Amino acid sequence: MNAPVATGRxxxxxxxxxxxxxxxxxxxxxxxPERRITAVIGPSGCGKSTFIRCLNRxxxxxxxxxxxxxxxxxxENVYAPDVDPVLLRRRVGMVFQKPNPFPTMSIRDNVLSGLxxxxxxxxxxxxxIVEQALRAAALWEEVKDRLGEPGVGLSxxxxxxxCIARTLAVSPEVVLMDEPCSALDPxxxxxIEDLLSELKARYTIVIVTHNMxxxxxxxxxxxxxxxxxxxxxAETDTLFTSPxxxxxxxxxxxKFG
Amino acid sequence: MQTSPKRHTxxxxxxxxxxxxxxxxxxxxxxxxxIGNALRAVGERDAGLARATIDLDxxxxxxxxxxxxxxxxxxxxxxxxxxxxxxxxxALKMVTDLERIGDLAVNICERAIDLRAETRLEGLDKLExxxxxxxxxxxxAIDAFVHSDADRAQQVIDRDDEVDELYHAYFRDVxxxxxxxxxxxxxxxxxxxxxxxLERIGDxxxxxAEIVIFMVKGKDVRHAGKLDL
Numbered sequence: 001m002n003a004p005v006a007t008g009r010x011x012x013x014x015x016x017x018x019x020x021x022x023x024x025x026x027x028x029x030x031x032x033p034e035r036r037i038t039a040v041i042g043p044s045g046c047g048k049s050t051f052i053r054c055l056n057r058x059x060x061x062x063x064x065x066x067x068x069x070x071x072x073x074x075x076e077n078v079y080a081p082d083v084d085p086v087l088l089r090r091r092v093g094m095v096f097q098k099p100n101p102f103p104t105m106s107i108r109d110n111v112l113s114g115l116x117x118x119x120x121x122x123x124x125x126x127x128x129i130v131e132q133a134l135r136a137a138a139l140w141e142e143v144k145d146r147l148g149e150p151g152v153g154l155s156x157x158x159x160x161x162x163c164i165a166r167t168l169a170v171s172p173e174v175v176l177m178d179e180p181c182s183a184l185d186p187x188x189x190x191x192i193e194d195l196l197s198e199l200k201a202r203y204t205i206v207i208v209t210h211n212m213x214x215x216x217x218x219x220x221x222x223x224x225x226x227x228x229x230x231x232x233x234a235e236t237d238t239l240f241t242s243p244x245x246x247x248x249x250x251x252x253x254x255k256f257g
Numbered sequence: 258m259q260t261s262p263k264r265h266t267x268x269x270x271x272x273x274x275x276x277x278x279x280x281x282x283x284x285x286x287x288x289x290x291x292i293g294n295a296l297r298a299v300g301e302r303d304a305g306l307a308r309a310t311i312d313l314d315x316x317x318x319x320x321x322x323x324x325x326x327x328x329x330x331x332x333x334x335x336x337x338x339x340x341x342x343x344x345x346x347x348a349l350k351m352v353t354d355l356e357r358i359g360d361l362a363v364n365i366c367e368r369a370i371d372l373r374a375e376t377r378l379e380g381l382d383k384l385e386x387x388x389x390x391x392x393x394x395x396x397x398a399i400d401a402f403v404h405s406d407a408d409r410a411q412q413v414i415d416r417d418d419e420v421d422e423l424y425h426a427y428f429r430d431v432x433x434x435x436x437x438x439x440x441x442x443x444x445x446x447x448x449x450x451x452x453x454x455l456e457r458i459g460d461x462x463x464x465x466a467e468i469v470i471f472m473v474k475g476k477d478v479r480h481a482g483k484l485d486l
Contacts, residue, residue, distance in 0.1 A: 212338065213336050216338070240338050240339060240342070241338075241339060241342060241343065241475065242339065242343070242475030242476075243339050246261050248339075249261050249339050249340060250261050250263055252338040252339050253261070253265065253337070253338050253339050253340060253341045254265050254266050254267055254270065255261055255263040255264060255265050255266060256266055
């Protein structure tokens, strides 16, 4: 995890996305500034997860899914023909809703799994990366004496931090998080949120969350999606105190449906 | 900036916010009544009315505490956002201004009791005018709150200068009357205090109006252009 050379700034322009015939994103224009936390909120089915999956080209893995528009990372088109999606996903890591450590792997091997996929690693270098990644994910002190034990033996919150360590081990520029705390208790959630404020010094973070209070607590900017459209994006302080659009106001005050 | 005519999906939450709104209105109405009574007590030298009005103040104080408690409970339990958040934090401020207006009405009532056996000073006609403007400002600030009417709130703010000017003119008039004869001094000091408190009531009404504008527009108009930012 050397400091990334590139900055991790995303620009989405006129992004449309479909699952088969069903359009799930419409003309989304969103700038995601580097080394800040951007929260994406909105009701179920609004397209917020699809949007972040377009950023690291995971959307296209779903059969029948397609995308139009432009997405640039540090000025480069991520959908250009010469871009290898696997390498892109190293630069743009992802943490999922349910902690998903590899069940047969130790804590150490879980952290290294991303690196092992892409090449050989000498032992001392590997140990250094494991420690750095686990420290960055605020898990090191809790697991340093049992790195050989299975990752799935950890608590839910620890497993999620292990997944964050696994993501950080490949030195991404951007970390996408899709509801990373929705399966965790409040204490484990607080640890992850505390961790986010440290991580943003080095990574661009985009977090999809159903929990508006979480978005308000952790993010610098918040984007509100509704039925596939980006309705409003603003500094988080502004969006949660004085949103511009009435649809945002209705959603965040609970006047929905 | 948008507020919404829609209701909250959670009906209990909706009812809680409505309860805060209603308590504020009752409190505002009571404060308005106190100002009216206090001024009548001074004008008509009615010590009984003054005492009855002083007794009303504890209801205003209790209302302040009740609204504070309700707001804190909603903040803790509901984590309100956007216009709800502005409404609740501003309700906490409004009750402070309303409570202070109640105290000023009590002060005026105490002067009414002091003045009960005194005749009116000749040649002073601005106090009634001042009273009408200050009382109108409080009433309109509360109306503006009820109707989320930023324009009406702005008119309240604009009228504060009028109260200030009337106060300064009245101060000079009373001074002139006191200079003429020492018999006038004690009464003069009492009525000058009443004028000062009316001017303060105008200031609190202005605070209320500024709060209403922030609540409706999400824009802070306090100390407009007077802060080095």
